[in-house]
Amino acid sequence: MNAQRTQLADGRWHFQHGPMDIIIGASGSPASVEMAHADAWKRFTGILDELVQELAVLRRPVRGACPLRGPIARRMWHACQPYQSRFITPMAAVAGAVAQELVACYAKSGVTRAWINNGGDIALHLAPSQSVRIGLYANLARLDLDEIRDGIRTDGQFEVASVLPVRGVATSGWRGRSFSLGIADSVTVLARTASEADAAATIIANAVDVADARIVRRPACELKDDTDLGSRPVTVDVPPLEPALVEQALRAGLRRAHELRAAGLIWSAALVCQNQITTTGNTALGLLENRRIDMQVGSVFA
Template sequence: MLAQRAQLPDGRWHFQHGPMDIVIGAHGSPASVDAAHAAAWQRFTGILDELVQELVALRRPVQGDCPVLGPIARRMWQACQPFQRSFITPMAAVAGAVAQELVACYERSGVTRAWINNGGDIALHLEPSQSVRIGLYADIARLGLDEIRDGILTDGQFDVSSVLPVRGVATSGWRGRSFSLGIADSVTVLARTASEADAAATVIANAVDLDDERILRRPACELKDDTDLGYLLVTVDVPPLEPDRVQQALRAGLKRAQTLRAAGLIWSAALVCQNQIVTTGDPATKKLENRRAHQQLGSVFA
């Protein structure tokens, strides 16, 4: 299958190739933005083949010296390296690393801001005095055709301005397109880069967990033949739980998030499970609590 692209009615671009499904928006002078879009498309067309060449190594747990050579593959490995004491493969950062590779095409004179949204894992380019608003859409299971047609109502929103050391936003959880070891409906992380946010969101979402026989888990390899998780048990269904049990799981994830924040690996995080939310308490995500956000990222920009 060849890479495909189409311009959306509002001027954004949609790039698609295999599992990569990307929406790109940019503002600035028309000539600069058009040149950036052209450069991004040229780079995008070769990414899938580049990653496939090193896929075997990318599906192995991160340990020792970096075994991969490509710039995106190395970025994936480096983003996951801080978490190598627990099981993690570079694939935990693939979506964010791809978005980060493409956003570099927009870091040029005349482009004031841009975003690369790779399935909810987002890389940002912000010139001074620029900002972007990101909407949290928590429970992807409740998204219906009517809402898609009439306009998506986000569960909460937060602004990322150029003064913040944040150029990456990522979300992970058991309801998302990737497997999770935990029960978080969503964990949204803001970090310096999209690849770092992607890896950290995976780790924190895995930590939102508790022992409960009602939670259904299955070996990842039974659900997907080529998964990098092998026989690890991943979450496939979470029934309604008592509020105190939900809080217990969220506290476990929040403890992990706060540790990563103290280590400088993330800027902030919002953790959601069954209509309850906790955050790391910084201004970027604190106001989400007032909106009672629910569960997986649906990104809205303004």
């Protein structure tokens, strides 16, 4: 199927091609924004074929020197490279890396801000004095048809201003569209770039874990033939756990998040598991339900 695009009623664009499902918003001078949208669409139409050409290598663990050629593929590899002592493949950063490639089309005079939301992994362009407000939806399990019809109420919100060293937001968790080794409902990471946020969210979500026989795990290859995780056991069901176990799992993830923050790999993180939440302490996450938001992230979009 060829790449498709649709302009939404509020002026945002929806780009779709294979697994890429992207919502784009931008503001600024109409002529500049229109030109940026045209550039983004032109770039988007070739991305899937570009990645498929190197897919076999992208599914291999990150080791040694980068063997990839394409700019997005290389960005994926470099975002994951800090974690090569653990098992990670460049695919852990694919959604964020694609969003980051497209947001570059909006970094031009006349575009005051733009966001590329690739299934919950977001790249931002913010001119000086600009900001975006992002809503966090933490747990897909409680989403029902009534809420979808009446409007999703976020669990919290945070603002990313141009003065912050943050241009990427990503979320990972066992309920998302990608596999996880941990039990977090969602881990949302703010970082310098979308690809770096994507890789870090994967690593932190994997660390939110606890040993308990009630947690159901299955080899990834039994769930998806072409997975890059091979036979590694991934989480498929987490029953209600005692609060102490949930707290233990969150503490393990928070330790990993603090390690990444100390290494300069992330700006902040919010970790959610079974109605408990913890943060690195420098996130602007708050319960501001009545404020207008520009986009949402969390389990429902990850």
